[in-house]
Amino acid sequence: MIGPLIRKIVGSKNERELKRLQLIVQKINTLEPSISALSDAELAGKTAEFRQRLAQGETLDDLLPEAFATVREAGKRVLGMRHFDVQLVGGMVLHAGKIAEMKTGEGKTLVATLPSYLNALAGKGVHVITVNDYLARRDSEWMGRIHRFLGLSVGVIVHGLNDAQRKEAYGCDITYGTNNEFGFDYLRDNMKFALQDYVQRDLNFCIVDEVDSILIDEARTPLIISGPSEASSELYYTVNRIIPMLKKGEVIEHRDGKIGPASKEYTGDYTVDEKAKSSTLTEEGVAKVEKLLGVDNLYEPRNIELLHHVNQALKAHAIFKRDVDYVVKDGEVMIVDEFTGRLMPGRRWSDGLHQAVEAKEGVKIESENQTLATITFQNYFRMYDKLSGMTGTADTEAAEFHEIYKLDVVVIPTNRPMVRNDQADVIYKTEKEKFKAVIEDIVSCHGKGQPALVGTISIEKSEELAEMLRKRGIPHNVLNAKHHEKEAEIVAQAGRRGAVTIATNMAGRGTDIILGGNPEMLARRESAAAEDAEAAYAEALKKYQQQCAREKAEVLEAGGLYICGTERHESRRIDNQLRGRSGRQGDPGASRFFLSLEDDLLRIFGSQRVAFVMDKLKIPEGEPIEHGMISKAIENAQKKVEGHNFEIRKHLIEYDDVMNRQREVIYNQRKEVLAGENIRETVEGIIDETVEDIIATFCPEKTQPADWNWSSLTEDVFNQFSIQPELPEPDAPGLTRESLEQSLKQQVMGRFAEKEEEFTTPVMEHLMKVLLLQSIDSQWKDHLLSIDHLKEGIGLRGYGQKNPKEEYKREAYSLFMAMMGRIRQEVLQKLYRVQLRREEDVERMEAEQRKRRLVLNRVGGEEQPKAPVTREEEKVGRNDPCPCGSGKKYKKCCGQ
Numbered sequence: 001m002i003g004p005l006i007r008k009i010v011g012s013k014n015e016r017e018l019k020r021l022q023l024i025v026q027k028i029n030t031l032e033p034s035i036s037a038l039s040d041a042e043l044a045g046k047t048a049e050f051r052q053r054l055a056q057g058e059t060l061d062d063l064l065p066e067a068f069a070t071v072r073e074a075g076k077r078v079l080g081m082r083h084f085d086v087q088l089v090g091g092m093v094l095h096a097g098k099i100a101e102m103k104t105g106e107g108k109t110l111v112a113t114l115p116s117y118l119n120a121l122a123g124k125g126v127h128v129i130t131v132n133d134y135l136a137r138r139d140s141e142w143m144g145r146i147h148r149f150l151g152l153s154v155g156v157i158v159h160g161l162n163d164a165q166r167k168e169a170y171g172c173d174i175t176y177g178t179n180n181e182f183g184f185d186y187l188r189d190n191m192k193f194a195l196q197d198y199v200q201r202d203l204n205f206c207i208v209d210e211v212d213s214i215l216i217d218e219a220r221t222p223l224i225i226s227g228p229s230e231a232s233s234e235l236y237y238t239v240n241r242i243i244p245m246l247k248k249g250e251v252i253e254h255r256d257g258k259i260g261p262a263s264k265e266y267t268g269d270y271t272v273d274e275k276a277k278s279s280t281l282t283e284e285g286v287a288k289v290e291k292l293l294g295v296d297n298l299y300e301p302r303n304i305e306l307l308h309h310v311n312q313a314l315k316a317h318a319i320f321k322r323d324v325d326y327v328v329k330d331g332e333v334m335i336v337d338e339f340t341g342r343l344m345p346g347r348r349w350s351d352g353l354h355q356a357v358e359a360k361e362g363v364k365i366e367s368e369n370q371t372l373a374t375i376t377f378q379n380y381f382r383m384y385d386k387l388s389g390m391t392g393t394a395d396t397e398a399a400e401f402h403e404i405y406k407l408d409v410v411v412i413p414t415n416r417p418m419v420r421n422d423q424a425d426v427i428y429k430t431e432k433e434k435f436k437a438v439i440e441d442i443v444s445c446h447g448k449g450q451p452a453l454v455g456t457i458s459i460e461k462s463e464e465l466a467e468m469l470r471k472r473g474i475p476h477n478v479l480n481a482k483h484h485e486k487e488a489e490i491v492a493q494a495g496r497r498g499a500v501t502i503a504t505n506m507a508g509r510g511t512d513i514i515l516g517g518n519p520e521m522l523a524r525r526e527s528a529a530a531e532d533a534e535a536a537y538a539e540a541l542k543k544y545q546q547q548c549a550r551e552k553a554e555v556l557e558a559g560g561l562y563i564c565g566t567e568r569h570e571s572r573r574i575d576n577q578l579r580g581r582s583g584r585q586g587d588p589g590a591s592r593f594f595l596s597l598e599d600d601l602l603r604i605f606g607s608q609r610v611a612f613v614m615d616k617l618k619i620p621e622g623e624p625i626e627h628g629m630i631s632k633a634i635e636n637a638q639k640k641v642e643g644h645n646f647e648i649r650k651h652l653i654e655y656d657d658v659m660n661r662q663r664e665v666i667y668n669q670r671k672e673v674l675a676g677e678n679i680r681e682t683v684e685g686i687i688d689e690t691v692e693d694i695i696a697t698f699c700p701e702k703t704q705p706a707d708w709n710w711s712s713l714t715e716d717v718f719n720q721f722s723i724q725p726e727l728p729e730p731d732a733p734g735l736t737r738e739s740l741e742q743s744l745k746q747q748v749m750g751r752f753a754e755k756e757e758e759f760t761t762p763v764m765e766h767l768m769k770v771l772l773l774q775s776i777d778s779q780w781k782d783h784l785l786s787i788d789h790l791k792e793g794i795g796l797r798g799y800g801q802k803n804p805k806e807e808y809k810r811e812a813y814s815l816f817m818a819m820m821g822r823i824r825q826e827v828l829q830k831l832y833r834v835q836l837r838r839e840e841d842v843e844r845m846e847a848e849q850r851k852r853r854l855v856l857n858r859v860g861g862e863e864q865p866k867a868p869v870t871r872e873e874e875k876v877g878r879n880d881p882c883p884c885g886s887g888k889k890y891k892k893c894c895g896q
Helices: 002-010 013-036 040-044 046-055 060-079 085-095 113-120 133-142 144-149 163-170 179-189 211-220 234-245 283-293 301-318 353-361 377-381 395-405 431-447 459-471 481-492 519-527 533-558 572-579 600-605 607-616 628-675 679-698 710-721 737-759 761-800 804-833 839-856
Strands: 099-101 126-130 154-157 174-178 205-209 223-228 251-254 263-266 270-273 278-281 326-329 332-335 369-375 386-391 409-411 426-428 452-456 477-479 500-504 561-565 589-596
Touching: 013 060, 013 085, 013 409, 040 046, 040 060, 040 144, 046 060, 060 085, 060 113, 060 144, 085 099, 085 113, 085 386, 113 126, 113 144, 113 174, 113 205, 126 133, 126 179, 133 144, 133 154, 133 174, 144 154, 144 174, 154 163, 154 179, 163 174, 174 179, 179 223, 179 369, 179 377, 205 211, 211 377, 211 386, 211 395, 211 628, 234 283, 234 301, 234 353, 270 301, 278 283, 278 301, 283 301, 301 353, 332 353, 369 377, 369 628, 369 761, 377 395, 377 628, 395 409, 395 572, 395 628, 426 431, 431 452, 431 459, 431 500, 431 561, 431 589, 452 459, 459 477, 459 500, 477 481, 481 500, 481 519, 519 533, 561 572, 572 589, 572 628, 600 628, 628 679, 628 761, 628 804, 679 710, 679 737, 679 761, 679 804, 710 737, 710 804, 737 761, 737 804, 761 804
Parallel strands: 099 386, 099 409, 126 174, 126 205, 154 174, 205 386, 426 589, 452 500, 452 561, 477 500, 561 589
Antiparallel strands: 223 369, 251 263, 270 278, 326 332
């Protein structure tokens, strides 16, 4: 009662924030006449002036009104686009490190130019993240014209660039790119062997476009760089052959009038839980699999790998569907993003699942991979000093944005009032009835010249709908992962008179649907093949501008863009994004969703109550139902799924937070080693720690020297440092743990000094650097594998009344400390055992090795044919400069 009353008097938090920002907008508007009076050179010169003022002590907030007024004027002159007042508000929200919710068509791409220019003045770099390579290229060229006019450099990071190109792009004042590319560059940088090879700078300020898609939808899947393991692919084919022989069953509950949980009966060979997206073998199924594979007990420890393959193959067949979860393209299984409908090239399911799907589809199985480096999007983006984002749909996830990223959402009002007519959902009993109604609706729109955008949630359904339209003779475009390359062009023309466009999960976000069509894109397409493309483009543009203007008037008369949703997505945001494609900048439009009781969302989460209502009302076949209770049931089902997905993401980050702290320690250690700072002190510290550990292990406190384990102490010192220590007699006068420790340190450091004299100091320092990096990288890789195995089984600890998360933290810490111990041990053992060889000795040993290989390759007196050796890189000669960048010859460096 009190809360709404207070809000009515003083306004909500969002309203108060908008009111405060409006005062700054007025200040920017008062500067417009004076900024407009500047010449082009004077306007571009403002950048140098702002940078000088920053150097003299002013802050970015002090410069904001003038900087925004400068960008607005540059936008007018370069692009013919003037920022609306609400866009200035959006820019201020982004600069403050918050999320700006701005409806579709409000010009978010132009909004980003304001804070990116202002923050780039500091010279630390600004990153603008988009959802695909096309948008990154387009925005860097299109919006980059404003920045270049004002004297800033603009770069773009897309798939296929080499390290030199990436480094140049990251060195620019403003860099556009995709979330995957930025994340993978961070991981790759932390696997390199020279600081000068790093491509990224420090992570300063980031603006994430379509922030809900990147920071929420894609955050369920971590970024992983992996390398091939030694696992064989034949087992995948073997197991795949038996899965089709299994019969799907179901779970039958028996209550028998009892109070309490029902008893369950499992039929068939396996059951599927669609809510949890899991499949499980029944007892009959286990027996059948054991018989087919010829094993006595599938659950014996020696068959654990086989069981894992069976589970993954079952999942591939029972849960993952072709043209829904993945497509097969050019003999390769490619994942389809469940939220955007886009293909995800380069991404693979982990833990052997991708290989199981490849076996199912009969394509070549790529080698199973082992994790070399990994990070979640949550932890990558939280490393930025300042993070912000913009989208049309964020307020429904405001709680998650605040909890995970500490980001507040500010809802920005539209520039013009929204007049779109969002009609109530209609529900049919069967999918067949629903699609019949959808087709009639589309035919009606097409007949009166109203463009229709039809949303589906899978490639399979989009192609089914396209076939039905083809039979009715309705021309249409299909936009899904199979037609990914034409995405921007298809979406841009979806507002033409009578156009019908079928889109999967609203792929195409980021490209405006302009009523009447986009004359620029039409002109570009027509003039592409002309000899004088520039002149042809100008002529075609004039023609299409007139044509599109006529079409727009007709489309407005017909009611604007019509949105037809053929199914509700499990996330309300995806539905809102589809609706948001219509009604931009005050244009008319309409939207409606067609549902059936056979849709996945209703079938799994809420169809019983809906079916009960339809039966009670005796709805005849082909007749839909519109009822408030139905809409409420659908919304509740969506909320359930959203809550479940949030828990998955939260669970992921809680576990990754443990790994993140370990990752930071390892990556910081690598950077220190690469920088060459204090390497000698680091190694001396390792030596001291190792000697102290040896003393603590074999000379316990509060014991007499006679009780110390002298033989094991001698053996351990030799294993670690390759020296026979000179030890005092146990009954030597004045002998203490401290004196023994001091003596051992002196002996070990004496051997170290001998090595240094033998190798020379520069060589020794390089050797220490190489050994530290090699040990850190190899042990970190093994540690990641151990953590993967730990994650797999940690959930079972719950059955023993233990908290899996706490157990994971404890054991992950123990594994990490053990890894750090192994790094120390490996470095010292190699450092104290490495020997110098003369060049003629090396050549003699290599000749002996070649002879041995020749003997091994001979069978029965004949030499075995060997596969030709192929090199990805040019062979390094022994006298060539070493590729590690040390400046030495290869034979004197890494080729020793």
